[in-house]
Amino acid sequence: MVESSSDHPAFCWARANGWAMLTACELLDVLPENYPQRDKVxxxxxxxxxxxxALQSGEGLWHQLLDRNDSYLETSATAIYVYCLAHAICKGWIDPIAYGPVAQLGWNAVSGKINAEGQVEGTCVGTGMAFDPAFYYYRPVNVYAAHGYGPVIWAGAEMIRLLKTLHPKMNDSALQYYTTKQATAAPIFSVPTAE
Incomplete structure (x- = not known):
C-alpha cells in the first residue's frame, strides 16, 4: 500500500507471490497442529x-507478471514455487497426484537455467513496487542476482526429498506421483473394451 494514495498498483508480480507462499510454508511448519486458526491458514x-x-507456462516456468503471458519467464519465482509445492506435498498438505507433476515440470525448467559455470540465468534483479506494468516487463535479469541462488538450492533439495518420499511413474504418457509404489503397467485412465 502506498501512503497518500487512494488507489494502489495491482500487479501480480511472480517473486512477491513466491515470498508470500514461502512465508506460508514457514508458518505452517511451526504452527502447532492444534492452533485454532491453522485450518484457515x-x-x-x-x-x-x-x-x-493454474498460471504455469508450458515450459514449466512462471511469468514475471503471473497473469500476463507476454511478460518474460522468471527463474527465481519458479524456484520458490517448486520448493513450496514439493515441501507441501512431502508434508501432506496438498495432493501429490495434482501437484507433483507441476513441481517436476517447474524443476526441469529451473535446472535448465543453471549454466555451465553454475550460474542461475533468468532471475529478475531486485525489484520494488511500481504503478505501471512496463516497470516489471523491463526489469533486467542477471546471473549476479543473488536472490535466485537460494531458491534454486532449496527447490533442488526439496525435489530430492520428494523423489525419495513418493513414487513418480509415467502413466499414459503423463507423470504421476503416487504415495505407494505402483506395480501395474495399466494406465490410470482406461476404457474397458467389450469382449
Missing part, C-alpha cells in the same frame, strides 16, 4: 497454490 495456502499453479 492452510485454506489460504491451498488457494494460493491453486491460483499460482
Amino acid at each position: 492452510m485454506a489460504y495456502f491451498r488457494a494460493h497454490v491453486r491460483g499460482v499453479t
